[in-house]
Amino acid sequence: MSQETLSNLLHENRRFEPPADLAANANVKADAYDEAERDYVAFWEKAAERLTWETKWDRALDWDDPPFAKWYVGGTLNAAYNCVDRHVENGNGDRVAYHWIGEPEGDSRDITYAELKDIVCQAANALTDLGVKKGDRVAIYMPMIPETVVAMLACARLGAPHTVVFGGFSSTALRDRVQDCDARIVITADGGYRRGAPAALKPAVDEALESCPDVRNVLVVRRTGQDLGEGGWTDVRDVWWHDAVDGASKDHTPEAFDSEHPLYVMYTSGTTGKPKGILHTTAGYLVGCAWTHWAVFDLKDDDVFWTAADIGWVTGHSYIVYGPLANGTTSVMYEGTPDTPHKGRWWEIIQDYKITLLYCAPTVIRTFMKWGADIPQKFDLSTLRIIGSVGEPINPEAYIWYRETIGGGRTPVVDTWWQTETGMHMISPLPGVTAGKPGSAMKALPGVSAVVVDDEGNAVKPGSGGYLVITEPWPAMLRTIWGDDERYRETYWSRFEGMYFAGDGAKLDEDGDIWLLGRVDDVMNVSGHRLSTTEIESALVSHPSVAEAAVVGANDADTGQAVNAFVILRESALTDGEPEEGIVDELRNHVSKEIGPIAKPKAILVVAELPKTRSGKIMRRLLRDIAEKREVGDVTTLADSTVMDKIKEGIAAGSDED
Structure with missing residues (x-):
């Protein structure tokens, strides 16, 4: 696409209406907004019926002690069972759960739901043998390999909350997170591959654990085969994954846990400098990310879905692991970088695996723009039917380029706004229902009450700016900051009474659509x-x-x-x-x-x-x-x-x- 064409599209202030065929067959219809407006709690009860429950809830929402919410009170279920076992029991065991692609050429694996179930059961049994019990915290510091997903699901199966630490973080960052949540087990790998070369992980774990004497075991996946060096292995404490997991039993009966049982803690930066441990619980989180994945991407049984992010961030948790697996989706998981071994790597993957749904960040889209449209144009991207944006507001230039160059001018862009704290999409177009507008996240999803307010907390009129707040609880919302309820209140609920505010500015345009303006505090979005x-x-x-x-x-x-x-x-x-x-x-x-x-x-x-x-x-x-x-x-x-x-x-x- 030429710069002149891009400029013309921008100056037209375009709205891209849903394609007729997509609108006719959309999972979610326009009346969903009215349904949720009438009774948002009943709306989320209906969404929860998409999961399998051991015990159905007695009360959908307990909001008696704001800002501490409880969803699906009295209900019990197991997240791993919902992500794996039930699909196998329903006859879909042969469906591919992940097309995994390693960075080294030819390094790939296809893992079916039946195979994933077996490995998760083995990992759960291995963790049990290492003394992991319900409520124990497990830190996961891993590259983008299937064992990372297995480790998360094995923890969920046992009711052991996991905290996944991005593999690019330092030993200091890992240490702080292990200490804060008092993890007793760390799961890691010898390393991963990055830009054509192995990058070590185990040495960072060893350095971190010098200050974490309560960690009793480190479970290590052999990924790169690197020499761990002198002092790189601690007998008794360190255990090879293949020794502990590969020979374990494939039989494991999952326990159903209370709806509010902690599922994971994810750390995100705070204005005080000390990372905040965001606590997500089981049922509400799983309902929220499964429903939004199904609705925002208009998910069909034959879709091949790719979230091009790292599992170490919430995008990976919600839309590589829990959302797609709860929906029985076939996903692509890629270990490497966009330019290894060449700058067309992403488009080659889309062509080879016939990917239909792509979800990535504006940052990488702008990088592709810089590299030039001639690179993706060498590949067949015609299977793409919906493309998404995540992580920050996408500027109109990048939106148009993404839609026209990658989406072929026909593919809706879902520009999603949400946060680590929200757990799920909050604001986004619905591709078969709402129009797309370059640069705007458009409107809150059904069941989500997002409002732009002024300094006094009053809703602003179209054409005005202010602060983005959420005025009603939602299922996947964070429950607290790990170990610090008061910081939870102060950080998110003190600026505007009765409203959730996490620091983003926003404006309403004349159509009433929402535009995100970025952070209003001293937390940067890089x-x-x-x-x-x-x-x-x-x-x-x-x-x-x-x-x-x-x-x-x-x-x-x-x-x-x-x-x-x-x-x-x-x-x-x-x-x-x-x-x-x-x-x-x-x-x-x-x-x-x-x-x-x-x-x-x-x-x-x-x-x-x-x-x-x-x-x-x-x-x-x-x-x-x-x-x-x-x-x-x-x-x-x-x-x-x-x-x-x-x-x-x-x-x-x-x-x-x-």
């Missing part, structure tokens, strides 16, 4: 990953050369936001008043080691002072002005109103920037 400015500042200051640091998220064409840091160096890191050579690269790598590569600052500016108020608060909005190269805003509240001029002069004089 490539769909929420990172805390405080956490990165803490990592920078932990370096012996740094006296003080301030971090902001600046708009970035590729990643949505980019990490920009301003640092004051200690005298020991200065030579004749100038920064030591290589200090910026050293600091960037330090942040990567402390938190993970995704937190590595795109730019670090060495400054002599930071803009502060008289009370000592750093005025990050002014630093954001600098990072985004625009006119600096009001400086009247600064203790020293000349400091911004000094910063600009320092930059102009050649302060080091990556």
Whole structure:
């Protein structure tokens, strides 16, 4: 698609109406909005009937003690049974659950539901042999391999809440999460493959566990065959997966757990710097992600679904594992990166596996745009019928390119808004019902009450902006922050009375459609990953050369936001008043080691002072002005109103920037 065509489509302010054939056969019809509006609790009761229950609930919603909700009270079920066993019992054991594709050429596996059931049962028996019981927490630090899904389902089968830690995080991040949820078992691999080479994981686990003496076993998948090196194996504690799992019995009877039994804890960044353990429970979460997966993607029995994300994030939990498996879907799971071994890898996978539903982040779409339309045009993408966007608002240019170049100009785009905390899609077009509008998430899904409000919590009129809030409970909502009910109240329910607010700004256009404006606090959204400015500042200051640091998220064409840091160096890191050579690269790598590569600052500016108020608060909005190269805003509240001029002069004089 030419730039001229793209510009014309943007200037037309297009609405893309649902294709007639899709609308005629859509899973969800337009009257679902009215049905949910009349009685949203009854709506979610009907959705829950899509699962298999050991005991049906007595009461659909207990909202007697807000903000602590309970859904399907009195009901019992098992998440793993709903994701695997029941499909086998219903005669679908031969259906492929996952087409797994490793990064090395030719490395692939097809796993049927019957095979998945057997492996999950074996893993559950192996974990039982290691002493795992109902309520025990298990940390999973794995690459994108089938055993990651198996580990999650085995935990769910036993009623042992799992906490999956993204494999790109550092040993420090893993340590903090293991300690916070008091995990006693860690499941990992020797490594995974990334950009054509093996990347080790086990050494990071060993380093993390130096501060976690209560972890009694590490279950290790042999993925790359790397030499673990001297000290890389601890007898008694460390156990090979193939030794423990492969020989275990394939017979295992799952126990039905209470609807509110904890399913998993997922950590997300917080404004205090300490990650928040988001608790999701079993029934409501499974209902929410299964129904939204079925509805938003208009799922059919013959679909092949691909969420191009990592299982370490909530997108992977809800739309690689629990949603698709609860629906008996055939999914694709890919270990590698979009450009390994070549930049057409994704499109080759879609062509080879005849994928019909694709779900990915705007960040990668913008990368593909940069690489050029000629690459995907070499492949047959005609099987795609719905394409989705996740992780951050998709800008109109990327939306149009995605729809026209990847979707062939015929494929609806579902631009989904949701969060780790919500557990499921909250705002999205329904492809057979609502139109698509480039850049807009459109409207809340049936059964979800999303409103844009002003500073006083009053709903705004079309054409106005404000804060996005949820005014009624929903099944997949987080139940609390692990071990900290008060922080849960303060973080999500204190800004507007009786309303959930997690920090996103939004506006209503004249049609009443919702546009997300991004974060209104100091949590950045980098490539769909929420990172805390405080956490990165803490990592920078932990370096012996740094006296003080301030971090902001600046708009970035590729990643949505980019990490920009301003640092004051200690005298020991200065030579004749100038920064030591290589200090910026050293600091960037330090942040990567402390938190993970995704937190590595795109730019670090060495400054002599930071803009502060008289009370000592750093005025990050002014630093954001600098990072985004625009006119600096009001400086009247600064203790020293000349400091911004000094910063600009320092930059102009050649302060080091990556």
